[in-house]
Amino acid sequence: MFMLLLISFIILVAIFIFKAYKNTQNIIVRKIKIDNAQTESVSTLNILHLSDLHLENISISAELLYEKLKDEAIDLIALTGDFLDRKRTIPKLIPYLKVLNKLNPKYGIYTVLGNHDYVLKGVDLQTLIGTLNKYNCNVLQNSNETIYIENQPLNIIGIDDFSTHRSDLSSSYQSIKKGTNLVLTHDPNIVLNMKKYDFDYLLAGHFHGGQICYPKAYHLAKMGKLAKMNIIKGLHAQDGRPFYISEGMGQTGVNIRVGSLPEITLHQLSIEKKNANLNPAI
Numbered sequence: 001m002f003m004l005l006l007i008s009f010i011i012l013v014a015i016f017i018f019k020a021y022k023n024t025q026n027i028i029v030r031k032i033k034i035d036n037a038q039t040e041s042v043s044t045l046n047i048l049h050l051s052d053l054h055l056e057n058i059s060i061s062a063e064l065l066y067e068k069l070k071d072e073a074i075d076l077i078a079l080t081g082d083f084l085d086r087k088r089t090i091p092k093l094i095p096y097l098k099v100l101n102k103l104n105p106k107y108g109i110y111t112v113l114g115n116h117d118y119v120l121k122g123v124d125l126q127t128l129i130g131t132l133n134k135y136n137c138n139v140l141q142n143s144n145e146t147i148y149i150e151n152q153p154l155n156i157i158g159i160d161d162f163s164t165h166r167s168d169l170s171s172s173y174q175s176i177k178k179g180t181n182l183v184l185t186h187d188p189n190i191v192l193n194m195k196k197y198d199f200d201y202l203l204a205g206h207f208h209g210g211q212i213c214y215p216k217a218y219h220l221a222k223m224g225k226l227a228k229m230n231i232i233k234g235l236h237a238q239d240g241r242p243f244y245i246s247e248g249m250g251q252t253g254v255n256i257r258v259g260s261l262p263e264i265t266l267h268q269l270s271i272e273k274k275n276a277n278l279n280p281a282i
Contacts, residue, residue, distance in 0.1 A: 021256050024059040027249070028263045029068055032235060034201055034242055035270040043150040046073050047267040048105070051080040051186075051205025052248025054116065055092045057255040059262065062095035069103055072266060076107040076147075079137065080205045080246065081114025081161065081186035087124045090131055097135035107147050109137045112158045114186035114206065116252070118166070140184065142168040146177055149271045153179030157199070162187035163206065163223070169197050180271050188231075188245050189224035191238040201269050202243035209233035209247030213259030233260070 048069065077100055083093055100109055111132060120128055132139050140158020147154050155176045160166035167190055181199045188204035207220055210232055220227035226245075233247045247263045 024057075024251055024255055024257050024262060026261050027060050027064075027068065028247075028261050029266065030263055031266045031268070032244060033268045036200060036242060042152050042273045043271045045107075045149055045154065045182075045269045045271055046075045047182075047203075047269060048072070048074045048077045048103070049080065049203050049244070049246055049265045049267055050077070050249060051203075051246035052082040052114070052208060052250055053084070053093075053096065054082055054248070054250025054252055055084045055089050055096075056086060056250070057252065058250035059255070060249060062099045065096065065264075066099045066102060068264060072103075074103050074105045074266075076156075077103070077105045077109040078182075078184050078203050079109065079111035080184055080203055081112050082116040082205065082248070082250075083114075083128065085116040085119035087120060087127070090124075090128055093128075093131060094135070097132070097137065101136055107149075109135075110145070110156050110158065110184060111137045111139055112184045112186055113139070113141065113161060115161050115163045118161060118164050140172075142166070142171040144172060144174070144176055146179070149180075152271055152273060153177040154271060155179055155181045157181055157183045159183060159185040159190055161185075162190040167193075169194065173197055179274050180269075182269065183243075187224070188243060189226050191241075191243050192225055195239060199241055199243075200272070201267070202241070203246070203267070204243065205246040205248050207232040207245060207247075208251065208257075209245075209260035209263075211251055211253075211257055211260050215259065 129139050142160045144155050144157040157172050159172045183199045183202040185204050187206045191202060210220060220232060233245050235244050246265055247260055249262045
């Protein structure tokens with residue numbers, strides 16, 4: 001009898017693990033529309049947001065990623081960190097970067113780094129950054145760039161990783177123009193420190209939607225105040241300002257998901273008419 005119970009238990013565990021692994025292959029594509037304009041909107045920006053690829057444990061190939069996105073109109077690609085944490089994985093990133101370029105985003109690719117990326121040090125970290133730059137990714141480390149949408153400034157603000165104490169809000173917002181502020185960062189906990197820093201939309205990742213929830217992701221409690229508030233995925237607001245936490249594409253630790261699925265998100269952001277000045281380059 002004991003042996004029969006043991007065998008039954010092992011079979012149930014094996015089925016559970018198999019299903020949890022299969023969840024990593026069930027990539028969800030979500031579409032989110034953000035219209036928080038207080039005045040006239042002059043245009044909308046279609047943003048592809050990818051986060052937490054964790055290429056050591058990713059269950060979607062570069063080719064399948066392209067197939068899922070090839071028919072989407074993409075204006076801008078936002079990558080919010082945790083690409084990998086091992087030097088030998090850097091070459092695996094290249095096919096994905098080629099696919100992102102093949103999607104031909106009108107306004108380019110912008111990225112920040114995450115805590116796992118910073119496991120790399122010195123030359124290895126620079127190799128990662130250099131690889132991103134080589135494939136047309138603008139790496140923002142507490143810095144910003146301004147592009148123009150229908151002559152209106154869009155400030156793309158990249159705040160470095162909060163969880164590894166690299167965030168510098170003052171530097172990130174230095175010399176920004178009056179316009180729409182799109183913030184990219186890895187750890188969304190930074191929003192709790194941004195009362196004095198304006199943003200119209202913020203994109204982040206970091207939590208993987210819990211990755212393993214049983215039924216809650218209790219193990220995330222050590223990952224900051226948002227996790228303790230069970231704010232670990234999806235669309236939320238802080239001080240009336242919207243932010244989105246991606247469940248990510250890859251996994252860390254064991255390559256399984258329970259109560260969470262990998263996701264690709266497409267965001268439609270209204271660009272508000274905030275500045276009457278035309279782009280001087282036009």
